Amino acid sequence: MFVSLKTMFNNAFAAAPTSWAKIAMLVPSTSGQNDYAWLSAFPQMRRWIGAKAVKNLKGYKYSIINEDFEATIEVERNDIEDDNLGIYSTQAQGAGMSAKQLPDEIVYDVVDGGFTNRCFDGQYFFDTDHPVVLPDGSLGSVSNMFDKKLSADSVEEAQASLGAAGVAMMEFKDDEGRSLNVKPNVLLVPPALMFVANLLMTTDRLEDGKANPFKGAYEVVVEPRLRSRSAWFLLDTTKPVKPFIYQERKKPVLVEQTDPQSDAVFSTKKFKFGAEARAAGGYGFWQTAFGSTGTAA
Numbered sequence: 644m645f646v647s648l649k650t651m652f653n654n655a656f657a658a659a660p661t662s663w664a665k666i667a668m669l670v671p672s673t674s675g676q677n678d679y680a681w682l683s684a685f686p687q688m689r690r691w692i693g694a695k696a697v698k699n700l701k702g703y704k705y706s707i708i709n710e711d712f713e714a715t716i717e718v719e720r721n722d723i724e725d726d727n728l729g730i731y732s733t734q735a736q737g738a739g740m741s742a743k744q745l746p747d748e749i750v751y752d753v754v755d756g757g758f759t760n761r762c763f764d765g766q767y768f769f770d771t772d773h774p775v776v777l778p779d780g781s782l783g784s785v786s787n788m789f790d791k792k793l794s795a796d797s798v799e800e801a802q803a804s805l806g807a808a809g810v811a812m813m814e815f816k817d818d819e820g821r822s823l824n825v826k827p828n829v830l831l832v833p834p835a836l837m838f839v840a841n842l843l844m845t846t847d848r849l850e851d852g853k854a855n856p857f858k859g860a861y862e863v864v865v866e867p868r869l870r871s872r873s874a875w876f877l878l879d880t881t882k883p884v885k886p887f888i889y890q891e892r893k894k895p896v897l898v899e900q901t902d903p904q905s906d907a908v909f910s911t912k913k914f915k916f917g918a919e920a921r922a923a924g925g926y927g928f929w930q931t932a933f934g935s936t937g938t939a940a
Contacts, residue, residue, distance in 0.1 A: 644723060645901055648716070648735040648916055652897065655739030663750040665864055666829060666878055667887035668927065676708040677890055682763040682928060705763035707925040709892040712745055714738040715917035720908065735916070742895035742918040750887050751868040753924035754831070754876065757934055758788070762926040769934035778820035785815065787929050790939040793832065793875045795842040797851035805830070805843060805857060808877045808933040815930045823930055827877045830861040835872035836937075837865045873937030886932035892921035 670677060682705060716734045753760070757768040766773050769788035777783045791807065794800035808827075815823045832840045840863045842849075849855050861877070878886050900907060900915040908914060 644718075645899060645914075645916060648718075648731060649897060651732050651735040652739035652742075652918070655736040656743045656895070659740040659743035661744055661747050662864060662866065663746040663889060665862075666754070666831060666880055666885060667746070667750045667889045667924070668883070668885040669746075670888050670890045672709055672890050672892040672921075672923075675892075676706045676923075679705045679707065679763055679888075679925070682884070705925075707888065707890050707923045709890065709921045709923045712895075712920045712922065713917060714741045715915055718914040718916060720903075720912040720914065723914070738917055742920065745895060745920055745922065746889045746891075747868065749922060749924040750889050751866055753887050753926065754866075755868075755870050757876075757926070757932070758874075758936065760926070762929055764929070766929075768926045768929055769932070770929075773929055776818040778818065786811070787932060788934045788936070790936045792873065792937045792939050793836050793839050793843075793935070795839050795846075795849050795855075798849055798853045798856065799851075801843060801849060801855075801857060804935065805877070808935065809860075812877065812879065812930075812933050825879045825930055826881060827879045827933070828861055829864055829878040829880050831864045831866060831869075831876040831878060833869040833872055833874070834865060834867055836875055837863075840865070840875070871937070875935055875937055877933045879931040882928070882931055884927045884931070886927050886929075888925040888927050890923045890925065892923075893919070895920040 714737075716731060716738055718731055722730070760768060762768040764773055771786040771788060772784040773787065775783050775785050789807070791804040793804050812825045812827050813822075815825050817823055830840055830844070843855065843857045844859060844861060844863050846855055847858065880886065895918045898917060898919050902908065903914075
């Protein structure tokens with residue numbers, strides 16, 4: 644019986660669709676948490692003149708702590724005795740799908756929190772004043788967010804929203820004034836903005852009848868897990884370090900309590916079967932993402 648449930652679980656796990664890898668990178672973890680102070684230095688080759696320039700990581704501290712996750716099925720002993728196990732097949736399949744999609748749950752929760760959760764520089768991941776060092780050594784700030792509504796009503800409105808976000812990202816520079824070569828390629832939206840996003844990427848002309856300069860510019864990713872109906876995100880996922888992090892300490896593994904002599908079975912007449920995992924999510928380079936709350940009138 645438990646072999647059958649395992650098979651259903653594994654088949655559902657293998658078949659479950661996921662999309663988190665389109666916007667996040669997998670980082671293996673071997674302890675309770677990972678430290679990401681190295682994110683303070685966006686990797687850029689430079690002309691080697693004199694001594695090597697070593698980036699100072701002092702003052703930056705960003706750690707992602709792993710959390711425990713589980714999905715458990717209870718099987719009544721009476722159902723085993725009565726050969727009434729069909730009712731558990733759907734639960735086993737659901738647990739398998741849920742285990743496979745755990746990274747999606749974690750990563751898109753991280754995306755949702757980008758306006759209120761802090762990243763490696765101490766600022767919110769999507770913020771108007773990320774601190775940067777300017778070429779002259781002075782301190783400045785850079786924004787990777789605004790409140791523009793995603794719009795396909797006219798070329799002018801599309802340029803003011805999607806266009807402005809793309810330009811801002813491509814103009815990000817390092818502390819020597821060189822371009823970071825950020826090239827956004829993914830437009831992430833909730834279902835409420837699916838029509839607008841697809842219109843911007845597929846139609847020849849916008850609602851004002853003018854030629855659409857954004858046709859085919861980005862891959863549209865529609866994610867039902869995003870909680871805001873108005874927020875949208877432009878991402879560069881072409882770099883080794885993607886905008887978001889899925890940190891995996893322990894892959895989902897099958898666990899079971901099937902000994903009929905165990906105290907739990909004796910006391911409750913219930914066997915247990917399910918999956919366990921340890922993982923967490925966090926933020927990569929804010930320079931590879933631009934977020935809009937979409938709340939502007």
